[in-house]
Amino acid sequence: MNHIHTNEHKTMWVVIIAASTMVLEILFGISTGSMALLADGIHMGSHVFAIGLSWLAYVIVRKLATNSAYKGNSQKILSLSGYTSGLLLLIFALVIVYEAIQRYIHPSEIQFQEALIVACIGLGINILSAFMLHHSHEESDHSIRAAYIHVLADALTSLTAIIALIAAMLWNILWLDALGAIISSLVIIMWSVSLLKQSGKDLLDMKA
Numbered sequence: 001m002n003h004i005h006t007n008e009h010k011t012m013w014v015v016i017i018a019a020s021t022m023v024l025e026i027l028f029g030i031s032t033g034s035m036a037l038l039a040d041g042i043h044m045g046s047h048v049f050a051i052g053l054s055w056l057a058y059v060i061v062r063k064l065a066t067n068s069a070y071k072g073n074s075q076k077i078l079s080l081s082g083y084t085s086g087l088l089l090l091i092f093a094l095v096i097v098y099e100a101i102q103r104y105i106h107p108s109e110i111q112f113q114e115a116l117i118v119a120c121i122g123l124g125i126n127i128l129s130a131f132m133l134h135h136s137h138e139e140s141d142h143s144i145r146a147a148y149i150h151v152l153a154d155a156l157t158s159l160t161a162i163i164a165l166i167a168a169m170l171w172n173i174l175w176l177d178a179l180g181a182i183i184s185s186l187v188i189i190m191w192s193v194s195l196l197k198q199s200g201k202d203l204l205d206m207k208a
């Protein structure tokens with residue numbers, strides 16, 4: 001049960017980092033009039049919510065451990081949290097595909113420098129979060145795995161955005177942005193389906 005405690009701390013710190021980034025991006029977005037920064041700040045809110053869910057699962061498990069009235073299997077709470085995170089990640093991936101198609105159909109003027117800065121902040125924060133959520137096989141459960149895959153998914157989205165923005169800037173190829181978003185979304189959809197399958201099996205008491 002010791003790793004449960006470590007994982008609670010890991011997810012808590014990642015939530016704090018994501019929440020601070022969200023507040024800073026919204027504040028700077030408003031004060032500088034940068035729509036990209038403001039939009040990413042609001043986007044960070046969904047990220048805080050998803051990782052916050054993993055953190056909350058550990059808090060509940062810890063509280064239940066001292067509750068003598070509880071006789072259930074607390075591991076199920078981590079599987080439920082992992083399943084819900086997988087579902088959220090799947091929805092986020094579909095939203096990214098929708099947004100990319102919208103941008104492709106109705107292209108608007110891209111503020112390259114501003115968009116690149118925002119994407120680089122996102123990549124940095126998510127790489128840092130991925131390092132913090134990294135865990136060994138023994139420390140693994142469905143909740144920490146979901147949080148880890150979530151930040152990797154966000155890092156992938158930022159990375160493809162950076163590549164697409166640079167390509168669009170250098171060669172004026174605008175559809176690369178949509179293509180990059182769709183490719184990263186397909187990878188994220190595969191990851192979230194794998195999360196749903198594995199945590200779902202545990203919830204249904206099926207052999208992994």
Ligand SMILES: [Zn+2]
Nearest residue numbers: 046047150154
């Ligand atoms: Zn996210």
